[in-house]
Amino acid sequence: MGVDTKPLFLTKSYHFELPEELIASEPLQRRDSSRLLVVNRANGSIEHRQIGELPAILDSSFTLVANNTKVIRARLLGERVGTGGKVEFFLLKKLSPTRWQGLMKTGKRVMPGFEFKIHGILGKVIAREDTNAGAIFTADFSEDPVAARIGEVPLPPYIQQKLEASAKLDLSSDRVLEEYNTLFASEEGSVAAPTAGRHFTPDLIAALAAKGIDWNEITLHVGLGTFKPVMATDLREHTMHAETASVSEVLAAKLNKAKQSGRKILSIGTTSTRTLEGFCDQNGVLQSGTRDLDLFIYPGCERGWRLVDAMITNFHLPESTLLMMISSFIGSRERALEIYAEAIKQKYRFYSYGDAMLIL
Numbered sequence: 428m429g430v431d432t433k434p435l436f437l438t439k440s441y442h443f444e445l446p447e448e449l450i451a452s453e454p455l456q457r458r459d460s461s462r463l464l465v466v467n468r469a470n471g472s473i474e475h476r477q478i479g480e481l482p483a484i485l486d487s488s489f490t491l492v493a494n495n496t497k498v499i500r501a502r503l504l505g506e507r508v509g510t511g512g513k514v515e516f517f518l519l520k521k522l523s524p525t526r527w528q529g530l531m532k533t534g535k536r537v538m539p540g541f542e543f544k545i546h547g548i549l550g551k552v553i554a555r556e557d558t559n560a561g562a563i564f565t566a567d568f569s570e571d572p573v574a575a576r577i578g579e580v581p582l583p584p585y586i587q588q589k590l591e592a593s594a595k596l597d598l599s600s601d602r603v604l605e606e607y608n609t610l611f612a613s614e615e616g617s618v619a620a621p622t623a624g625r626h627f628t629p630d631l632i633a634a635l636a637a638k639g640i641d642w643n644e645i646t647l648h649v650g651l652g653t654f655k656p657v658m659a660t661d662l663r664e665h666t667m668h669a670e671t672a673s674v675s676e677v678l679a680a681k682l683n684k685a686k687q688s689g690r691k692i693l694s695i696g697t698t699s700t701r702t703l704e705g706f707c708d709q710n711g712v713l714q715s716g717t718r719d720l721d722l723f724i725y726p727g728c729e730r731g732w733r734l735v736d737a738m739i740t741n742f743h744l745p746e747s748t749l750l751m752m753i754s755s756f757i758g759s760r761e762r763a764l765e766i767y768a769e770a771i772k773q774k775y776r777f778y779s780y781g782d783a784m785l786i787l
Contacts, residue, residue: 435726435760438662442745443767451780452586454606459631462782464770468758469787473769478626478783485693487639489737490685492703493695494621495644497612498604500578505545507533514543516550516566517581519650520671521616524571526553531564546577559666573615580604581618583654583779607779616648616671622741622779623696643681647672647698647720657746662725667748669719672702679706679715682734686711691736697749700735700756707733725751726760738786742770742777756786 434440455461458478465474465484476484501518515532522528531537531552541552550572554565572578579598587598597603609624611632632642651668659665682692682703694700705720707713711733724730725748738756743749754763766784775782 433727436661436663438657438660438665438746440760441662441747441750441754441764443764443771445745445771445777449771449774449777449781450585451776451778451782454625454780457628458610458626459628461626462775464766464773464775464782464784466757466766466784466786473766475773476785479631481631481785482634482638482640484785485635485638485640488689488691489640489693490643490682490690491635491640491693491695492643492645492682492699493609493611493624493627494647494699494702495609495611495613496617496621496646496648496698497615498580498608498617498620498649499573499615500576500599500604501529501581501618502579502598503545503550503572503577504579505543505550508542508544508549514545516543516545516564517618518572518578519563519618520648521573522565524574525568526565527568527572528563528565530561537562537564545572546575548572548575548577558668580607582607583619586779611644613644614646614648614673616646617650619649619654620779621647621649621696621698622781623739623783624699625780626739626783627695643678645672645674645678645699645702647702649698653698653749655748657748657751662751663728665723665748667721667723669721670698671717672705672720673717674702674706674713674715676715679713682713686713686734692734693737693739694735695739697738697740697743697752700738700740700752703734704732709733723748723752724755726755728755732756739783740786741779741781741783742767742775744778753784753786 461478463476463478503516517530520528543550549569550566556563580603648671650670657665705722754760757763
């Protein structure tokens with residue numbers, strides 16, 4: 428496909444300049460004290476509120492859906508058997524408790540048969556697949572590396588680098604893992620947190636329930652598909668790496684009934700949004716099951732929005748698939764960048780530990 432000169436298809440047209448001081452490298456003490464930029468698509472208005480005000484902002488017509496995936500200690504640091512050279516295996520997808528797909532960093536090219544050791548647990552590469560996302564390796568381990576708790580928490584580099592510099596970080600600690608995860612995380616398998624869900628506390632969920640706003644959970648295990656940069660000049664040439672997601676039969680039936688009765692589906696985070704839209708058929712009916720999703724929604728794509736009526740999301744990286752998706756949901760690239768410019772002007776905190784936006 429040739430490069431289209433229309434800005435909505437050019438990756439670089441989703442760029443914006445972000446002052447470094449607005450990158451949130453540490454979480455707030457209270458999760459539900461984050462700021463909330465409220466965007467009303469119908470009238471174009473913007474309000475500056477707090478996450479804790481959601482029960483006052485939303486009415487009982489809303490049904491919430493959040494991603495209950497749980498971040499694992501995905502970064503395994505060890506050595507090559509025989510030579511002692513440094514090895515990093517980054518867990519991406521569980522095929523069985525002792526067989527994983529992942530990324531590798533070593534000093535030499537890795538091929539099947541490569542053996543390594545991490546805190547006494549042996550690993551052996553049994554397959555290599557060269558993709559446009561880089562080489563993906565399949566490795567067998569002598570024990571379940573997640574259950575053995577031998578890895579480090581895979582914090583985003585912009586968080587890790589700042590905290591390491593200030594000597595405040597132990598990437599293997601339970602505190603770091605719990606702080607990064609949502610409070611309702613229950614299904615292990617992610618290498619990055621669904622960060623919009625981090626704002627929700629039991630008290631906030633209870634306050635929403637008191638308003639008749641019910642809470643529901645789906646699962647998408649965050650992997651390369653969510654955080655892989657767009658390298659193509661024309662974003663339509665970008666291929667999403669598939670991520671495993673699940674929607675239960677009971678929840679699919681409940682949400683379909685909710686839509687039929689006029690309730691509005693509010694997804695918490697882009698991963699919840701991709702799951703709901705990815706499991707929704709052409710007739711707007713949500714299907715159940717477990718499958719790998721590689722859905723990429725962006726302004727100008729042929730696929731329209733089928734199920735999600737509103738979204739809560741954090742503020743995303745420039746030129747990312749997440750920014751492109753919320754640009755489509757907001758209605759245009761130009762409007763999304765205007766809203767981001769306002770967020771920067773008002774000094775909202777960006778990225779994983781940052782503030783949030785509610786798009787109505």
